[in-house]
Amino acid sequence: MKISKSFNRFSYVLIVFLSMLFTFTACEEDEVLEPEREVALNLEYAHMTVGNDLVLTPLFGNIQSPMAEYKWEVSDSTVIEISSVAKNYAATIKAIGEGTATATIKTLDGSEQASTTIETNLIRETEVRLPESITAYTQSTVTITPDFNLVDIPTRNYTWSASPENIISFETNPETYEVVIQGLTTGTTELTISSEDGGIVGTTTVTVEDENDGILKVLAIGNSFSEDAIEYYLYGLANAAGEEIVIGNLYIGGAELALHAQNATDNSDNYSYRKINLQGNKTTTSDVSIATALADENWDYISFQQTSSKSGQYETFTEPLLSLYEYVAQNVDNPHTKYLLHQTWAYAQNSTHSGFVNYDNDQITMYEAIVDAYSQAEDLITAYSIVPSGTAIQNARTSYLGDNFNRDGYHLNEIGRYTAASTWFEILFNESVVDNSYMPDGFVPIDLEIAQHAAHEAVQTPDMVTELTEYQSAGGTGVITKNVYIDFAASSNSTGWNGMTSHIEGSTIPNLKYEDNEFTGIEMMITSRFNGQNTSGETDTSTDFNMPADVSGKSYFGNSKREWSGRLIEKGVIKLSGFEGDSSYEFCFFGSRTATDNRETKYTVIGEDTNSAVLNTASNTDQLACVQGVKPNSDGEIIIEVSAGPNNDNSYGFFYINAMRIAPE
Structure with missing residues (x-):
């Protein structure tokens, strides 16, 4: 009996020990071993546009940080690339070329892997736009930049061609396909840009003019308002921009369109012909006729304007403007001359000019009448553009300078003249005058900024006033500390x-x-x-x-x-x-x-x-x-x-x- 009890106690202890040992071993194995799982990705297929990014995130079941190590691979590195990988193995995929490729995540030993198929494509232009026609010259160049829709840089390959070939030569930018044209001889040619696949074609007509040396030549048939606008600062603005210009002004003080038309009919030689040459030197010749001035240069632009007091009265334009235009067009040597209408400005609100009564002595009434009259007059002739000097001056008046652009209530003072000249600059050269470096002696930089912005906004929006909200104050303390x-x-x-x-x-x-x-x-x-x-x-x-x-x-x-x-x-x-x-x-x-x-x-x-x-x-x-x-x-x-x-x-x-x-x- 005694031996049996001892044996039973020993057996019980042995059984308990073995049970604990088994349990410990099993728990230890549970903590170390990771159950087998297949890695997956959050997307099986993706479509991307070249240039865009996509993040692929691997899925490891409930495990956030698997103990196995993984790596990423791409099947075609010309289509996609992996730009970065996060700690959780999420990969940023970038589309770099057009095609189809796979992005794969796999264990280092290759036992587990998952892939996403990615298809990429380029945004392609579907058409190209060119100017309907352009003018080139035998002694200078002109540039055309084709406008491809949808893209800034075209995706297709293009070639330029001209027919006939001997009228022009050209050089092409291989990236943007901008073309610089040099006229070889007078004539007309069709200039064509075509994609290699034949899907996109654009054509423009190039007319090459003779005897043009790249110098822009402009003639005004006007009065003191054209004097204010082009005789003082237009040359300096052009020169600062690297442009060559010759300026002519056929001047009779206060002359209206009816007088110019009569002078043309009578071939009267009663003009003061002011001319600023290529070097900026001004000469004045008395007793000149319109015909003489027309023959003096191969004018690129010729402008007309009404006298200031009648500039808002359309009925004063109809007959004399048409008559003057027809005379000039018949007598000018250059068949490609462009015609401008110089929009004059409203008087200062404190003006005592007798013509101000035509507009109830109200500046805004006068301005709006001028805009309306010139807009209608533009349809009377084949006008290239209106030069919106009146709108530029009205824009400038919204700045801190206020109604201070006239020297006598109607003629312009110096900052007024600079504003009008800036407007002419933009129209003639088709480029922004803003940041032009020309600053004559005695001018203040902020005032030139106002003039340039006023002119630029007028060219952009010629028929309404644009308030210059950024130029409402010039500062100052109200205490004078220096002379x-x-x-x-x-x-x-x-x-x-x-x-x-x-x-x-x-x-x-x-x-x-x-x-x-x-x-x-x-x-x-x-x-x-x-x-x-x-x-x-x-x-x-x-x-x-x-x-x-x-x-x-x-x-x-x-x-x-x-x-x-x-x-x-x-x-x-x-x-x-x-x-x-x-x-x-x-x-x-x-x-x-x-x-x-x-x-x-x-x-x-x-x-x-x-x-x-x-x-x-x-x-x-x-x-x-x-x-x-x-x-x-x-x-x-x-x-x-x-x-x-x-x-x-x-x-x-x-x-x-x-x-x-x-x-x-």
């Missing part, structure tokens, strides 16, 4: 000077600048007009203003004793506004008019206090009148009154202001 110089002349753009370019009330300099072109934040306005401008001041002066002749020789004048040109102007009044703080300033004035009598002028400066100084302006070359200790009033304003002094013995009481300086004390 500020102002001159008074209808046409002024001297370096370092602020030009007040109109003498009538409402004329402004919206933001006075220092000599270094930084802005002060101070506005200057004429609140009571002067009679006009005088150009007989002394040009050789010796003051610390260091004035150029264009400043000292020109002035605004008034007449306090009796009428001159139908007006009695007892004083001209200027208001400066926008001052901040209570800083004190010195105001100095220069006046000059060649004369022998006493033309004493009184300059009264009104701010917190009122003070004045006098100066005999007769033949003055070296004297200034200065007022010190001037503080702005509580509204941040300073008023300047210019009038005859007590010793002025001129019978009209003429008084003058040529220049002034504001200096911090």
